[in-house]
Amino acid sequence: MRTIVTSRAASMARSSTRARGNACAVLDVPSKAARILEQLNELYPKPKGDPPLDHGDDYQFLVAVMLSAQTTDKKVNEVTPDLFQRAADAAAMSKLDPSEVEKIIRTVGLAPTKSKNVVKMSQLLLERHEGAVPRTFEELEALPGVGHKTASVVMQFAFNLPAFPVDTHVHRLAARWGLSTGKDVKKTEEDLKEAFPMHTWGDVHLQMIFFGREHCPAQGHDRSVCPICKWAAVGVPPSPAAKMTSKRKASKAATRDKGQLAKKEEVDAPTENGRPKRVSRAKRKL
CATH class of the missing domain: 1.10.340.30 (Hypothetical protein; domain 2)
Known part of the structure; x- marks a missing residue:
């Protein structure tokens, strides 16, 4: 007896497989932080040795x-x-x-x-x-x-x-990687202190800054090619800041479209002397 698999069933099976794969990729925060720390140490083994602020x-x-x-x-x-x-x-x-x-x-x-x-x-x-x-x-x-x-x-x-400084790079990466849901740097700092061992705080702070500058920019970032985001960001919802940026972009697009629509709605209307004049539909209603 042959089993006939419809295209819809095959599609559902593939979706189920992808879902299971993504679920396997989603780690708890301690496991994720440990793996991130391992990668950061490979990329930046001695971060404190990098050029600091010059001082005496x-x-x-x-x-x-x-x-x-x-x-x-x-x-x-x-x-x-x-x-x-x-x-x-x-x-x-x-x-x-x-x-x-x-x-x-x-x-x-x-x-x-x-x-x-x-x-x-x-x-x-x-x-x-x-x-x-x-x-x-x-x-x-x-x-x-x-x-x-x-x-x-x-x-x-x-x-x-002991201290874990949180700047814009650290705050952004902590949200992208699902290490913190903090809307402000204070909550992010608390979450990162929980995620990483105390003796690593200084190094991780610098490593996250370097990684943010080199691999994880604020705008135009492709998570699929980022060494850490491609696995750590799986299943992580957009941060409040990212949602706000999307709303601003949508608002600007709506305003732009509305302006273009207003231009298209201009119609010809006769003036008192019978010559045509371009006026907007809104003006015609007055």
Whole structure:
């Protein structure tokens, strides 16, 4: 007796097979994090050995990290030699006018605001900590221009204390890989601390940044060819940010289509002297 398989049945069978394959590829967070860590270590075995922000001591590192917000390390490294030659410590920096600092760091994004914060931060370091950089999140985040991410970078890389800094790259990758469902960096940080061993936090932070820059861009990313996304992103729903981007694109497209439709709806209508004139349908209704 022969079994006849219809095209519909065959299609359903193939779909079922693909579904089982995808289900097998979806891992729990601990297993996924372990596999991601293995791949990141293969790609970037010694991330702390890569060129960091140029600095001479903890104070200069804090200043460099403050300047690095919304710009590149390369840009910061281009201006800090002149800045630290002019003022190498908190005592010297606190005496400068913000306009002097701004002239030196003018090529760095948000230079007017950053220059004011660097001077105010230096003055408070002298008043509260005798010019030394504090070693607690509470004290660091009380300084002007020092947010949680900046404090985390200083804690991890200046003092080698447990911290997992989360920037835009880390936040984006954590969502894509299904390691976090956090809508903000605070929740993402909590989830990543749960996913990875404490002694790896500093390395993973840098590795995710490097991977995001080289393999996992924010826009126009093909997950099927990404070394990690092609398996880690399986079954992961779009992040809230991605959904918002899609909504904005859809809204722009709708507005554009509406404008094109309005142009097409223009019709000929006679004027008082009998000559034709192009007017919109909306105007005809008035």
